[in-house]
Amino acid sequence: MQKRLSERGQNIEQKHQDQKRFDLAARAAWLAYALGRTQDEIAAELNVSRQNAQRLIALASAAGLVKFRLDHPLADCIAKAQKLRDKFSLKHVEVVPSAQSDEDNRLSVGIAVASYIETLLSQTEPQILCLGTGRTLRSAVHQMPLMEKPKHKIVSLIGTVGPDGRASPYDVVMRLADRVGAQCYPLPMPVLADGPEERRMLQSQKGLRALHDLAEEARTWIVGVGDLGSQASLHVDGFITDEELAELQAKGAVGEILGWAFDGQGGPVKTSIHDRLIAVGLATPIASHRTIIAASVGAHKIAPLLGALRGGLVNGVLTDERTAQTLIEAP
Numbered sequence: 399m400q401k402r403l404s405e406r407g408q409n410i411e412q413k414h415q416d417q418k419r420f421d422l423a424a425r426a427a428w429l430a431y432a433l434g435r436t437q438d439e440i441a442a443e444l445n446v447s448r449q450n451a452q453r454l455i456a457l458a459s460a461a462g463l464v465k466f467r468l469d470h471p472l473a474d475c476i477a478k479a480q481k482l483r484d485k486f487s488l489k490h491v492e493v494v495p496s497a498q499s500d501e502d503n504r505l506s507v508g509i510a511v512a513s514y515i516e517t518l519l520s521q522t523e524p525q526i527l528c529l530g531t532g533r534t535l536r537s538a539v540h541q542m543p544l545m546e547k548p549k550h551k552i553v554s555l556i557g558t559v560g561p562d563g564r565a566s567p568y569d570v571v572m573r574l575a576d577r578v579g580a581q582c583y584p585l586p587m588p589v590l591a592d593g594p595e596e597r598r599m600l601q602s603q604k605g606l607r608a609l610h611d612l613a614e615e616a617r618t619w620i621v622g623v624g625d626l627g628s629q630a631s632l633h634v635d636g637f638i639t640d641e642e643l644a645e646l647q648a649k650g651a652v653g654e655i656l657g658w659a660f661d662g663q664g665g666p667v668k669t670s671i672h673d674r675l676i677a678v679g680l681a682t683p684i685a686s687h688r689t690i691i692a693a694s695v696g697a698h699k700i701a702p703l704l705g706a707l708r709g710g711l712v713n714g715v716l717t718d719e720r721t722a723q724t725l726i727e728a729p
């Protein structure tokens with residue numbers, strides 16, 4: 399008993415020390431980024447060494463305490479965005495600067511998605527924001543500031559339960575709703591039902607019908623675009639088998655949005671997976687009041703993005719310079 403009490407006391411003390419360190423890191427970051435202080439000035443003001451000031455600023459950045467916004471428009475990015483808008487007759491396009499790695503570019507696009515969502519949720523009129531899943535959208539949630547927007551609604555467009563019964567690690571609806579204080583409408587069902595009969599039973603539930611109504615009413619959807627190559631997320635994350643991926647590829651599928659597969663021209667590819675999929679459907683043409691933005695980046699996303707754009711499955715794109723240039727140059 400005494401040992402457990404001692405360990406508990408040590409844990410409490412450690413948490414207290416960590417909190418003090420993060421508080422100091424936040425102060426250092428504020429002085430550096432908001433007030434433009436030098437590291438020597440920060441060290442003097444916080445009564446720490448210059449090396450400690452450097453470490454505190456680095457800690458604030460690594461812990462995600464610093465959110466980046468760029469007010470100056472980049473001419474090349476704006477030009478590429480306009481070319482994409484004209485080529486595919488899009489409602490919304492945003493292009494961010496490219497870095498060397500896809501991981502860095504995903505983070506950059508995530509920051510831009512977060513900025514877009516923040517602007518949307520800052521409106522006084524109640525908004526319904528519908529979201530897919532994926533790594534880029536999860537990155538966006540990490541970049542969102544804490545807000546309190548109880549009149550807005552965040553709605554999931556696809557099942558949020560993985561093949562092993564756990565919540566999908568790439569579901570973003572609940573995480574985002576928590577950060578912005580909005581009403582949350584998750585889809586607490588498997589991404590793929592065991593069979594067509596179970597799918598019909600799940601789809602008949604009242605909650606799912608209400609969610610579909612919200613999705614129809616919503617003006618803004620933000621979705622990821624998945625590729626169906628050897629590293630397809632649906633396959634890597636265990637949602638579909640080797641045989642099901644091979645079936646998709648054999649039928650000419652190049653990408654998927656919300657699990658719905660399509661070919662290089664954006665046409666639907668009918669497979670057995672669709673008979674089990676729990677997700678809001680993709681309808682073309684897109685309703686006139688709605689903007690569906692594809693947030694995606696990387697060379698492996700070019701074919702699915704082109705298919706989605708050619709087929710009119712999305713009417714908005716948020717991507718990086720390199721991906722945008724390839725889309726512009728494609729036939």
